[in-house]
Amino acid sequence: MDPFLVPFGTPRPERADAVRNREHLLRTAREMIAAEGVDKVTMDGLAERAGLGKGTVFRRFGTRAGIFRALLDADERRFQEQVLSGPPPLGPGAEPVERLIAYGRARTAFLLDHQAIARAGLDRNRPVPASGASLTQLHLRMLLLQAAPMPHLDAVTVQLTAALEGPLVLYLSRPEGEAPLDPGAAGFFGDAWQTLIERLVHGPQAAPARDSRHDSRHDNGHDSRRGDRKGAP
Amino acid sequence: MDPFLVPFGTPRPERADAVRNREHLLRTAREMIAAEGVDKVTMDGLAERAGLGKGTVFRRFGTRAGIFRALLDADERRFQEQVLSGPPPLGPGAEPVERLIAYGRARTAFLLDHQAIARAGLDRNRPVPASGASLTQLHLRMLLLQAAPMPHLDAVTVQLTAALEGPLVLYLSRPEGEAPLDPGAAGFFGDAWQTLIERLVHGPQAAPARDSRHDSRHDNGHDSRRGDRKGAP
DNA sequence: CTGCGAAACGGGGTAAAGTCCGCTTAGGCT
DNA sequence: AGCCTAAGCGGACTTTACCCCGTTTCGCAG
Known part of the structure; x- marks a missing residue:
């Protein structure tokens, strides 16, 4: 009965039923x-449909936003x-x-894919660092350096x-009306990001950022056509 | 008698009592x-204290966030x-x-000054363009061009x-606990913005050397992160 | 001054987030 | 196996934003 075997650091394992x-x-x-979209998910509704008490839902996730953060976590990882x-x-x-x-x-493609949930994971009255953003921050800092x-x-x-992260999570999201934001937007913002970075690093003389020949599997259909103006509502 | 004098465009003047x-x-x-800070302002509380009906408050501002937007509007103008x-x-x-x-x-200074209210003006489930942001967007576009x-x-x-706008309304706001964000942050982000713009326009060879007390190559007196259980692996 | 339609008002009603606290149970210890 | 306690659970309760609709008021025309 040595309580010092695990003095600190391991708060305690989680119980099986939990x-x-x-x-x-x-x-x-x-x-x-x-079935019905993010904002039809209410705490009571979720509890009832899962056959559990509401208190349990809150105990597990702390807040409504917490549920969506948890949902995002797997993909984020x-x-x-x-x-x-x-x-x-x-x-690397x-x-x-x-x-x-x-x-x-x-990241742009990722956020676009997860827009609804990422947005629902935001929490009025708490800063953003929703785990995702802080990874972005760390990574960008290292590479910029x-x-x-x-x-x-x-x-x-x-x-x-x-x-x-701002544009996709905040500035451009569709309120809830269908139109889940043109998928071409991914390529669009990706190109813009490339422009930004190239100029930051090389200055304006760098060749225009066309031809994104980054061809990994994240390339969900960017049939982006140029020349369109009007960026945001 | 003639209903076509003001056919459209002028929805109607507002009544004096309104x-x-x-x-x-x-x-x-x-x-x-x-007296008590933004999030002690509730719709019922406001209505009662003003000696008006709750319905009136909603009719005037539509939503809680609307109040703060209206409050910001004067300064924004x-x-x-x-x-x-x-x-x-x-x-010009x-x-x-x-x-x-x-x-x-x-803009940085402005947002820092109005942080609490600007943040309270955000509306979960509506995009951001809260009038302020769209002016920024228009203006930046013109100047960048x-x-x-x-x-x-x-x-x-x-x-x-x-x-x-993101950092000050979103990523760095203090939840409500005192510490209204070091006022030095204004200069800090202002300097960073200048760096960003100068490199965008002139490239990395530009010699920054401006006012401001920060002049080291990479300063670091900046709040990195608070208690974050199990950080990123 | 009087009548009238549209706008504004009031406040009770609803839904949903988040809190509390007494009861239950998992799972280590003997 | 039986105990014992912290973790987990449930659901009533509280608080708040937001809706609805019958009633009141404004302000204009006659």
Whole structure:
């Protein structure tokens, strides 16, 4: 009976029933989202449909937004893996600039794919660092440091993080009316990001950012046509 | 008698009592905010304290966030005036690059000043363009076009808007616990913005060397992150 | 001054998030 | 196996944004 075997650091393992319930809730939430959309998912509704008490739902996720964050987490982890140990240029091995550009494109596509849930994971009255954003921040900081050391690096990193994640999570989301945002937008913002990065690193003389020949599997249909103006509502 | 005198375009003037009540509500709201902070302002509380019905409050502002947007509006308009017809470099007359930089600094300071209210004006489930952001977008677009024409201008503009406004309304706000964000942050993000713009326009060879007390190659006196259980592997 | 239609008002009603606390149960210990 | 306690559970309760609709008021025309 030595209580010092695990003095700190391991808060305690999670009880089996708790795990079971969490997974059941997550599964149920996914069903409800697929069936009726994110904002038809209410805490009472979820609890009832899962056959559990409302208190349990809150105990597991803390807040409504917490559910969506948990839902996103699995995919986020997969994305993270691609970045940390996948093939270049997204993963390690390519030049920093290439990686910056690849990261921006991949992240844009990711956010577009997960737009509804990512948005629902936001929490009025809490800052954003919803795990995803902070990875972006860390990663951008590292690559920027290598690719183009500059003054005020930390603040610039925060701003570029916002530039990358802000538009898709915040500025352009459709309220709930159908139109889940033209999928071409991914390529569109990806191209813009590339322009931004290339100019940051090489200056304006760099060749125009056409021809994104980044051809990993994240390339969900960018049949983007140029020349359209009007960027946002 | 002639209903075609004002056929369209002028929905109708606002009734005198309506105006009076709106102003009274705004005044009351300001008092409550000053006394107890933004999130102690509830619709019922405001209505009661103003001696009006709850329905009236909603009729005037539509939604809770609407109140804060209305509150911000006056200051926002004043800011807008400085930009559109104040003295350079913020107002017209200076070089586009100068104006871009000045705008970023001024906007940063503005947002920092109005952080609490701006944040409260956000509306879960509606995109952001809360009037303020769209002015930023328009203005940035115009100046960018003059200062450094580039491909994908519209999307880049959206991203830069996010870079400018995102950090202060989203990524860095204090939940409600005191610490209203170090006022030095204004200069900090202003400097970062300047770096960003100068590199976008001139490339990395440009010598920054500007005012401001930050001049190291990469400073780091910046809040990185708070208690984050099990950080990223 | 009087009548009238549209706008504004009031406040009770609903739905959904989040809190509390007494009861139940998993799972380590003896 | 039986105990014991912290973790987990449920659901009533509270708070708040937001809706609805019968009633009141404004302000214009005659």
